[in-house]
Amino acid sequence: MAKRQPNFICQSCGAVYNRWKGKCEACGGWNSIAEETGSASPLSGPVATRPSRAKGRIFPLEGLTGETKEAPRTPSGIAELDRVTGGGFVRGSVILLGGDPGIGKSTLLMQASAALAKKGHRVAYISGEEAVAQVRLRAERLGLADAPVELASETNVEDIVATLTQGRAPALAIIDSIQTMWTETVESAPGTVTQVRGSAQALIRFAKTSGTAVILVGHVTKDGQIAGPRVVEHMVDAVASFEGDTGHHFRILRSVKNRFGPTDEIGVFEMSDQGLREVSNPSELFLSGRDLAAPGTAVFAGMEGTRPVLVEMQALVAPSALGTPRRAVVGWDPSRLSMVLAVLEAHGGLRLGMHDVYLNVAGGLRITEPAADLAAAAALVSSLSGSPLPPDSVFFGELGLSGAIRPVAQAPARLKEAAKLGFSRAVSPVPRKEKGERQALATNAIGHITDLVAGIAAERPRQKAVPFRREG
Ligand code: TYD
Ligand code: MG
Secondary structure, eight states: OOOOOOEEEETTTOOEESSOOSBOTTTOOBSOEEEEOSSSOGGGOSOOOSOOOSSOOOOOOOOSSSOOOOOOEEOOSOHHHHHHHTSSEETTOEEEEEEOTTSSHHHHHHHHHHHHHHTTOOEEEEESSSOHHHHHHHHHHTTOTTSOOEEEEOOBHHHHHHHHTSSSOOSEEEEEOGGGOBOTTOOSOTTSHHHHHHHHHHHHHHHHHHOOEEEEEEEBOTTSOBSSTHHHHTTSSEEEEEEOOTTSSEEEEEEEEETTSOSSOEEEEEEETTEEEEOSOHHHHHHTTOOTTOTTEEEEEEEETTEEEEEEEEEEEEEOSSSSOOEEEESSOHHHHHHHHHHHHHHHOOOOTTEEEEEEEGGGOOOOOGGGHHHHHHHHHHHHHTOOOOTTEEEOOEEOTTSBEEOOTTHHHHHHHHHHTTOOEEEEEOOSOOOSOOOSSEEEEEOBHHHHHHHHHHHOOSOSSOSOOOOO
8 A cells, every 4th residue: 555645735826846845936935835644646636536547538529619607697686796696606616715814705795694594595505614693693683593594613525515415406505714614635724725625615516517506715824825725726716805904894795706707896895884785885884984185195097807996195295314214005005105206206206215104994994906196196296395286186197117107908988987076177087089979077187297296286275385395
């Protein structure tokens, strides 16, 4: 009999080594490698159960054209959730839902389960983390205790699959969470990469054979990765992450990967004492509580997937007491801030080397679009100069290293949303080509960062010191 070799497996990326190392060469993680015994080659997943045969089965190969039915979907009726899944849960698909602990994953899934169950679908909610009584308490708190959801507190994948294949196949099965699951085909402890991968494989196989849509909950580590399940991400059909910070009430469900629908799409929810409430107009929420008279705030007309979202960017530029000034960013990419600061210095005539710079996206949204450059620059210039930006203006545009303002996609949608919310001006790049399209808003097209700085200086109501002093 072949001797079982211990394997050393990186718990964050799944790389396999034959001896222990302090640092994973594949992902660069420190102290992430742990010993696991189990199947000789963990990459092959659970040991194949098919008896070895001399010859393989012959299967027909097919062409690209042929009869394909539209993926049959089960909408949850929660519009913000259906928007992210692309119109409902696809039969036989597997979704990985990641998010920080306590962000509201179980709450969201309980609400989705109850909505589906109330429509007459069979829904199973398997919790590996909480006892049945705890899940019931949450359902009661959400006012959903009367929904016919089938509940269990189980962690063994074989038992779960055996139970769920009895009777009518469920339309939806929730596994909360994949890290607590274990399968008998793998010897490692629950929570290890091998177990997570083995359990996920078994559940994916169940989904494909039964037609049940399965949602796997995955925890996220400090650095934003779905722990262990980096290795699961490529096996599932869709990956969604539930974001937000616990200091704010609203939560964003973001589609990261979707084989059956759009990515970059977001659903916005608000956490209340009765669970998650849908927010159908996020711009209103992100702009509420705006301080119109304060310098350093600019409204960014952004896009999240197909949906325009207006959000306030706040900047604070203050003389630094330290040798090396601080740069702190919340909700935006720090390296983009460095770039915008460099462009403002090189081409805008601003001196920021002796100033601390703070940038914050109000409300806890995370912006990834380069189109936010212009809004960030406007907020920074406004804060440094002490002159508030006109409260009826929105900003968008990408900044080039030469100081040029580059056009961005979907300008008409951004302008339309801004007009809808009562804005009357947009500071934006010169559009690529006018197609005689009527614009929803008066645009103040600017081609270079100097135009922005000059524009803000001109807005400044008779004030004291000249803000753009050149030093040295
Ligand atoms: P939970 O869904 O348990 O988070 P996760 O599964 O992502 O770990 O939600 C936990 C938080 O949500 C908890 O701090 C309490 C809060 N919450 C509300 O504010 N209102 C509610 O109605 C519910 C059910 C939870
Ligand atoms: Mg939970």
